[in-house]
Amino acid sequence: MAAKRREDRIPFFRSIQAKYALTYLLVVAAILIVMNTYPVLMAENMVFTSKESTLKQQALVVSSTLAVSETLTREGVEQTMTLLEEAQGARVLVTDASGLILYDSSTLDNRVGGYALTGEVAAALRGHDASRSEYRDRAIRTQAAVPILYHGMTLGAVYLYEHDAEQAGVLLSILSNLRYISIVICVAAVVLVALLSKTLTRNTVRLLSAIRRVREGEYSHRVESLGRDEMAQLADEFNQLTGRLQTTEEARRRFVSDASHELKTPLASIRLLTDSILQNDSVDMATAREFVADIGEEADRLTRISEHLLALTRLDAGAERASEPVELGAVAEKVVHLLSPVAQTAGVELKTAIEPACALLANEDDLYQVAFNLIENAIKYNLPGGRVEVAVSRREDRVVLAVTDTGLGIPEEDLPKIFDRFYRVDKARSRAAGGTGLGLSIARDTARLHGGGISAGPNPGGRGARFEAEFPALRGEVDP
Numbered sequence: 455m456a457a458k459r460r461e462d463r464i465p466f467f468r469s470i471q472a473k474y475a476l477t478y479l480l481v482v483a484a485i486l487i488v489m490n491t492y493p494v495l496m497a498e499n500m501v502f503t504s505k506e507s508t509l510k511q512q513a514l515v516v517s518s519t520l521a522v523s524e525t526l527t528r529e530g531v532e533q534t535m536t537l538l539e540e541a542q543g544a545r546v547l548v549t550d551a552s553g554l555i556l557y558d559s560s561t562l563d564n565r566v567g568g569y570a571l572t573g574e575v576a577a578a579l580r581g582h583d584a585s586r587s588e589y590r591d592r593a594i595r596t597q598a599a600v601p602i603l604y605h606g607m608t609l610g611a612v613y614l615y616e617h618d619a620e621q622a623g624v625l626l627s628i629l630s631n632l633r634y635i636s637i638v639i640c641v642a643a644v645v646l647v648a649l650l651s652k653t654l655t656r657n658t659v660r661l662l663s664a665i666r667r668v669r670e671g672e673y674s675h676r677v678e679s680l681g682r683d684e685m686a687q688l689a690d691e692f693n694q695l696t697g698r699l700q701t702t703e704e705a706r707r708r709f710v711s712d713a714s715h716e717l718k719t720p721l722a723s724i725r726l727l728t729d730s731i732l733q734n735d736s737v738d739m740a741t742a743r744e745f746v747a748d749i750g751e752e753a754d755r756l757t758r759i760s761e762h763l764l765a766l767t768r769l770d771a772g773a774e775r776a777s778e779p780v781e782l783g784a785v786a787e788k789v790v791h792l793l794s795p796v797a798q799t800a801g802v803e804l805k806t807a808i809e810p811a812c813a814l815l816a817n818e819d820d821l822y823q824v825a826f827n828l829i830e831n832a833i834k835y836n837l838p839g840g841r842v843e844v845a846v847s848r849r850e851d852r853v854v855l856a857v858t859d860t861g862l863g864i865p866e867e868d869l870p871k872i873f874d875r876f877y878r879v880d881k882a883r884s885r886a887a888g889g890t891g892l893g894l895s896i897a898r899d900t901a902r903l904h905g906g907g908i909s910a911g912p913n914p915g916g917r918g919a920r921f922e923a924e925f926p927a928l929r930g931e932v933d934p
C-alpha cells in the first residue's frame with residue numbers, strides 16, 4: 455500500500471500546477487519581451503529618421519549656397535560659411551571633389567587640409583545623398599553628406615555630423631521605465647500564477663483524493679461541490695458514478711448473503727436428518743426411509759438453487775444469445791402441456807387463448823424459461839378449484855404473454871419487490887412449494903435480454919394475480 459501511495463505522488467515538474475504556471479509565465483515573458491523591444495526600436499527608428507532628414511536638409515542648404523562657381527576654394531568656402539547661419543549643434547565639413555577638407559566648423563579638432571574618409575562623404579562625392587545614425591556611448595550620432603553640384607558637376611561634398619546625448623537620454627529613460635514596469639509585472643505575474651494555479655489544481659487534487667478513497671472501498675464518499683465549471687461537472691459525474699457503484703456493491707453483498715442463507719437452510723436440514731438417523735440406534739426401516747426421502751428433497755432444493763444461481767450469473771455476464779424467429783404461442787402451448795399434470799394434481803384448471811402470428815426474434819429456450827416461471831407460479835400460488843388462463847396476443851408492434859390466475863394474489867405493497875432476488879411474499883409457502891425466490895428475477899432479466907419486460911398486477915377479473923411478459927414483435931409480421 456505504501457509503495458502504491460508513493461507511486462501516486464506526482465513530482466512537481468510533472469504536475470498540472472507546474473504546467474499551468476509555466477504556460478502563464480511563458481505568456482507573460484513573451485509579452486514583456488515584446489513590450490521591452492518593439493516600442494524602443496520604434497522610438498529609436500523614428501528619432502534616427504527625423505535626425506537624418508534634418509541633417510540632410512541642412513546639408514542641402516549649405517551645398518546649394520556653395521554651388522555658385524565652377525571651383526571651390528578654401529577661402530571662398532570659409533567666406534560663404536561665415537555668412538551662413540551655423541547649423542544648430544552640428545559640425546559642418548566641406549570637401550572638394552577629392553575629399554580634401556576645405557572647411558571644418560569645429561575649432562577643437564579642426565581638420566582642414568586633411569581628407570574626409572567616411573563612407574557618407576565618398577557616396578556624396580559619387581553624386582548621392584547619404585546619411586547614417588547610430589547609438590553609441592550614451593549618445594545618438596548622426597551623419598549626413600550631400601554632393602555640391604554645379605551644372606551636373608560634383609565640386610565637392612557637404613558633411614554634417616551631430617552628437618546628441620539629450621535625446622539619447624530620453625530614449626534611455628523610456629527604456630529604464632519599461633524595465634521598471636516589467637519587473638513589477640513579473641513579480642505580480644509570479645504571485646498571481648502561484649495563487650491561480652494553486653486554485654486550479656486544488657479541485658483536481660480533491661477529485662483525485664476522492665477517487666483514491668473510493669478505490670480503497672469507501673463507496674459512500676462523495677466530492678463536495680466544486681463550483682460551477684467543468685471540474686464541478688466532473689465531480690458531479692463522479693458522485694453519480696460512485697452512487698451507482700455503491701448500489702451495485704450493496705446489491706452484490708445482499709445477494710451473496712441471501713444466497714449463502716438459502717444454501718445453508720437445506721444443508722442444515724440434511725445435517726439434522728442425518729444426525730437423527732445416526733444418533734437413534736433403534737430407528738426402524740420405515741422411519742429411516744422417510745428421513746432419507748426428506749434428505750433427497752433437500753438435495754433437490756439445493757440443486758434448484760444452484761441452477762437458478764448459475765442462470766442468474768450467466769444473465770449478469772450478459773453473454774450474447776443466438777436469436778431466431780420464435781412463435782410465442784407455440785412456446786406457451788408447450789409449457790402448458792408440460793405443466794398440465796402439475797395443475798391437475800393441484801386441482802387447478804389450465805386454459806389457453808392463443809392468437810396465431812405472434813412471432814418474435816429471441817432464443818426459444820429463454821422464452822420457454824420465462825413462460826415456465828410465470829405459468830408454474832400461477833399454479834403454485836393458486837388454490838384448489840382455481841383457474842389459470844394463458845393468453846398470447848398481439849398489441850401493435852408487441853407480442854404479449856399474459857398469465858392470469860385466481861389464486862392468492864400479491865399484496866400491492868409487495869408488487870414492486872417480487873422481482874428482487876430471493877424476495878418472497880410468503881416464505882413458508884414458497885419453500886413448501888419448492889420455490890427459490892429467484893424465478894421471477896430470472897424471468898425478468900431474460901425478457902430484458904430480448905428487448906422485452908414483465909409486469910405484475912392484480913387479476914382484473916377478480917381474485918388472483920396477472921403477469922404480462924411483452925416483447926417486440928418480429929418485423930414484417932405486423933397485422934394489416
Ligand code: ADP
Nearest residue numbers: 831832835878879880884889890891892893894
Ligand atoms: P419462488 O421460487 O418463491 O416462486 P419467484 O421469484 O418465482 O420465486 O416469485 C417470487 C414471489 O412472488 C413468490 O415467492 C410469491 O410470493 C410471489 N408470486 C409469484 N407469482 C405469484 C402468483 N402468480 N400469485 C401469487 N404470488 C406470486
